[in-house]
Amino acid sequence: MSDSNRLITNKTNGFLGIHSPIENSILQMLSVDVQQRILPYLELVDMPLGKVLYESGELLRHVYFPTNCIVSLLYVLEDGASAEISVVGHDGLVGVSLFMGGGSTTSRAVVQSSGFAYRLPRLRIKDEFNRHGELMLLVLRYIQSLLTQMAQTAVCNRHHNIEQQLCRWLLLSLDLLKDNHLVMTQELIANMLGVRREGVTEAAGCLHKQGVIDYSRGHIMVTDRPKLERLCCECYAVVRAETARLMS
Amino acid sequence: MSDSNRLITNKTNGFLGIHSPIENSILQMLSVDVQQRILPYLELVDMPLGKVLYESGELLRHVYFPTNCIVSLLYVLEDGASAEISVVGHDGLVGVSLFMGGGSTTSRAVVQSSGFAYRLPRLRIKDEFNRHGELMLLVLRYIQSLLTQMAQTAVCNRHHNIEQQLCRWLLLSLDLLKDNHLVMTQELIANMLGVRREGVTEAAGCLHKQGVIDYSRGHIMVTDRPKLERLCCECYAVVRAETARLMS
DNA sequence: CAGGAACTGTGCGTTAACGCACACAGATTC
DNA sequence: GAATCTGTGTGCGTTAACGCACAGTTCCTG
Missing domain, CATH: 1.10.10.10 (Winged helix-like DNA-binding domain superfamily/Winged helix DNA-binding domain)
Structure with missing residues (x-):
């Protein structure tokens, strides 16, 4: 795994130049006002295949805005059996439980397709959310789309x-x-x-x-x-x- | 169905006197301040078995706070096959999508166990939510617990x-x-x-x-x-x- | 009290997915 | 180029759930 990680990093470093936060739809939809507040704290991070953003029950430290990577939200049972309940890419963000007060979830977030993401520290994104402005509205809508995806996955698991x-x-x-x-x-x-x-x-x-x-x-x-x-x-x-x- | 509804109503009318909004955990957790603001608009409604609170895609008009009834959130496929993705009782509320901006969901809400609930018109609850106070915090936490329940249901469907x-x-x-x-x-x-x-x-x-x-x-x-x-x-x-x- | 509706029990054959074992092939390493 | 690892193909027997058909039982209703 570590070898392939290094490989991916080397291969993709060349693209760092063209990376921009607006490649993530949510960041892109924010007004210049909001963008200027959070941009200084945005950190571009490498997202190699298999990277675990958080484990079940673990306190979330960042919220991630994927650009060209894909992150899976996995539920893992005691016996190791698992199921993906949602998949997040440039259209979403990882770490919604930070906004809802829990601080952790019972799921695991794993990079399913390597690439990059921007991340923001827990406290910064909470500050912005607590202004109860655009970001909050966007996040709430995103949470609903997450609910939809999870529910549909549940039914699909059952019947298809x-x-x-x-x-x-x-x-x-x-x-x-x-x-x-x-x-x-x-x-x-x-x-x-x-x-x-x-x-x-x-x-x-x-x-x-x-x-x-x-x-x-x-x-x-x-x-x-x-x-x-x-x-x-x-x-x-x-x-x-x-x-x-x-x-x- | 209409007959059994009448029967349930008759049987339970006698309990109307002991009904109170605080039988719902969320209403109960609110401060006196908030309670006083919304109490005038709370309406006690009968929830007979089988009653449909909303269909998939339908605009939600009320948010429901069950007291002694149980409501199922069902996903129904085109061919009629269905699956419950969450169950709500005195510990929750029905209609979270009102808070998230969607106004409707792809699920159906059906009374699974008869009883009563308090309901609040769409605009009233939105007003209170938009104060960004206690109610919002509670609702957000509730949404996260809903996410957990749905995800666990999805995995359970798959493996158990x-x-x-x-x-x-x-x-x-x-x-x-x-x-x-x-x-x-x-x-x-x-x-x-x-x-x-x-x-x-x-x-x-x-x-x-x-x-x-x-x-x-x-x-x-x-x-x-x-x-x-x-x-x-x-x-x-x-x-x-x-x-x-x-x-x- | 007769008839019917609603709910539950049971017995098939069928099917989709499982668990396991192992064969095969492309890629990597030395 | 030999050895090894990783990913894929395949062939079993087994199992859980399905679809269907119908019987039995309780309850309701006229």
Whole structure:
């Protein structure tokens, strides 16, 4: 893991120059006023694959605004079984429980796709939230979209098969990336979906046969997105529409 | 349904006298100041079994503070399949999306156990929320406990069997009632859990054989709660602990 | 009190996902 | 280029839940 981290850092350092906080939708939607208040405290951080932003029950120290990375919120059971309940990218932020008074959650936040994020110390973001201005309104709306995503995931877990869920997962991830290329093993996807690795292999095989995706050894390319959407259950469209309504 | 509604109303009218807003934890936790502001607009409403407070996508007109009733938040799929993602009683409120700016959610709220609730018109509660005082802080903490409950439900759906989930459901419902008696058919429980009615029948039969519950025709009595907790998956305890931490 | 509705019990065959074991192939290391 | 590691493919038997059909039982209603 440490080797791949170093690799990612080296490879991506070159992009530091083009990075800007406005690559995150929430930061971008703030007025110049607010931006000027928080910009001095924003810190650009590397988000290598597998990095854990916080563990269940742990006090949150920062709120993260992803730019080109993806973060998964995972619930892990005592026996190690897990399930992803939400996925956050440039359209959101990680650490909502800071705003709600809990200071911690029962979930774990893990980087699912490497990249960068801006982060702000706990106290700074709380100060801004406590002005009860734009940031608060935005965050509240974002929390509602989070609720929607979690609820839809719960129903999807219950009623839809692995292939449908894989489609949903691919589409949600794809929306957070610039291209149609995912760096992700089937093993990790299985952890996210809370199913067996073999189940993902089979589902991915089906999608490949139908000409929807290509993949090999930790790389997935979506080659026919429209078809992917047709094969998917309704859950993706519901989440997408509600998120658009709330965050537009 | 209309007949049973009338019956419930008649039976419970006698209790109207002892009803008070402070039977709802959130209303009770508010200072006299806030209470005095909102009390004039609080309306005691009958909550008969099956009453729908709002449908998916519908604009919310009131926020409800249950006293002795239980409300389920259900997600319903296009094909009619459903799953309960949260259950609300005297410890919470129904209609959080009013506070978050959405005005509606993709879920449906249904009375799962008849009783009463106090409700407040949309604009009144928004006014109070916008003072950014106690009510806001309480609501935010409540929203976080809701997030926890939803997430745990999602994981439980994925990894635990029907019997364990039934135990969780029974315990969560029991905590919201004064006694150990539930008025609920296996058919309805199946809808909540998103499983077959026969599956619930089988699980309930197992619990009965083990001396944990008695039931017949829409009535369930929990006779050995400690044992019920032992048979349950961890999900109940996690939710309960986190709710206690947040709302104490 | 007869008829019907609502609720629960039971017994199939079917299916999706599981757990496990192992084979195979691309990538990395020495 | 041999050894090794990581990621993927595959083939079992097993299991939990499903879908369906129907029987039995209690309760309500006319």
